[in-house]
Amino acid sequence: MGRGRRRARLVLGAYKGGARLRQRFRFCRFAVDGSDALRALCHRPQEFSPRQWQRTALAASVITDIAAKSLTQLTRRCYELNPHRQQALGKALQQATDVVQQANAEWKGVRQAWHGQVAAGPLSASVREQHLDQTAVRLGRLLYDNPRWTPARQDSAPLKAPAEIAPSTADMVPTTRAVLHAFEGLTVVADRDRQDVRHVLRVDTGQPGRDRLLAAYKQLGSPKTRASLALSEAILLAAPAESRDELWQDIRLLELRRGQPLDGAASERAASLRRLKALITGAGDEHSRLDLSAASR
Numbered sequence: 001m002g003r004g005r006r007r008a009r010l011v012l013g014a015y016k017g018g019a020r021l022r023q024r025f026r027f028c029r030f031a032v033d034g035s036d037a038l039r040a041l042c043h044r045p046q047e048f049s050p051r052q053w054q055r056t057a058l059a060a061s062v063i064t065d066i067a068a069k070s071l072t073q074l075t076r077r078c079y080e081l082n083p084h085r086q087q088a089l090g091k092a093l094q095q096a097t098d099v100v101q102q103a104n105a106e107w108k109g110v111r112q113a114w115h116g117q118v119a120a121g122p123l124s125a126s127v128r129e130q131h132l133d134q135t136a137v138r139l140g141r142l143l144y145d146n147p148r149w150t151p152a153r154q155d156s157a158p159l160k161a162p163a164e165i166a167p168s169t170a171d172m173v174p175t176t177r178a179v180l181h182a183f184e185g186l187t188v189v190a191d192r193d194r195q196d197v198r199h200v201l202r203v204d205t206g207q208p209g210r211d212r213l214l215a216a217y218k219q220l221g222s223p224k225t226r227a228s229l230a231l232s233e234a235i236l237l238a239a240p241a242e243s244r245d246e247l248w249q250d251i252r253l254l255e256l257r258r259g260q261p262l263d264g265a266a267s268e269r270a271a272s273l274r275r276l277k278a279l280i281t282g283a284g285d286e287h288s289r290l291d292l293s294a295a296s297r
Contacts, residue, residue: 028174031138035178035185038131039257050207052126053193054114059132060186061111062151064104066139067179069159071097073143074172074234077162081169089169092234093176099227100183106220107186113216117209128189135182142175172238173247180231184254187224194221228254232276251276 048056071093078090125133140149142165146157166172194217201210232251236244 028142028178031135031142031178032181034131034134034138035181038128038135039185039188041128041131046126046128048126048128048193048196050114050118052129053197054111054118055129056132056189056193057107057111057114059129059136060189061104061107062136063132063139063182063186064100064107066136066143067182068097068100068104070139070143070165070175070179071100073159073162073165074176077166077172078169080162089172089234089237092230092237096179096227096230096234099224099230100179102222103183103186103224103227106216106222107190110213110216110220113209113212117207117213135185139178139182142178169238170240173235173243176231176235176238177247177250180228180235180251180254183224183227183231184257187228190220193217229276236276248276 075090075093075097078087078093082090137150140151141147143159144157145160145164146155149155149157165175197213197217201207201214204210207213232254235247235251239247
């Protein structure tokens with residue numbers, strides 16, 4: 001049995017919900033797997049056209065919108081469950097929401113910068129686009145009250161109530177983990193596209209809307225680590241004690257995959273990760289909260 005499947009079984013085993021809830025957790029796992037596949041794909045040699053970059057921006061804006069709304073619903077549920085006390089979990093979810101909403105605005109800016117610059121025509125779905133579409137649909141069906149939801153207008157539906165998304169605090173973990181992996185995957189996609197588009201535009205100085213595109217992709221490179229750390233903190237705060245060590249391994253693996261040297265501002269992230277690991281044994285300690293402002297590189 002692979003490591004990812006073992007981790008999924010451990011996390012699922014900590015919850016006592018009915019068949020519908022267990023199915024939701026499995027669906028979260030599919031979203032995680034798809035996001036990880038999207039991330040891995042970015043490290044392979046590929047060539048993209050302006051239409052594909054435009055399509056990526058559209059899909060990413062949909063995914064980040066779903067992610068931000070999902071986190072908002074989880075934050076509301078957090079305070080529904082604990083209305084009379086200060087919530088470290090609620091604060092972590094809100095901090096993550098703020099950065100994800102910022103990322104959504106940036107992807108929308110890229111999408112708008114491409115508008116009118118690409119000729120219409122048939123578009124064959126690349127492997128990347130298939131992963132993006134699947135990630136959007138899987139996350140969307142966790143959020144919207146329609147089991148057949150898609151981004152198409154005819155499949156629109158109201159949001160599920162916070163209590164349906166997460167009946168208990170522990171039930172927040174799978175959705176939050178799915179959002180974390182999707183956000184990490186899109187961060188890698190953004191880095192790859194920003195480099196590739198800038199390289200093309202340096203050569204093709206006659207590209208329509210060149211300056212606007214360069215500005216939009218530059219904005220897309222704003223710091224995102226604070227959201228990942230806040231999501232990681234929320235996962236550990238919400239998780240049952242018996243699941244935290246395995247979840248920490250998953251979080252640490254995501255950090256290692258970033259492959260950034262731990263010096264300068266990154267050393268602050270390393271310090272935040274050490275405090276994050278301390279949540280495994282002291283999740284209820286307010287002093288163990290991360291200094292997320294210092295970790296925003």
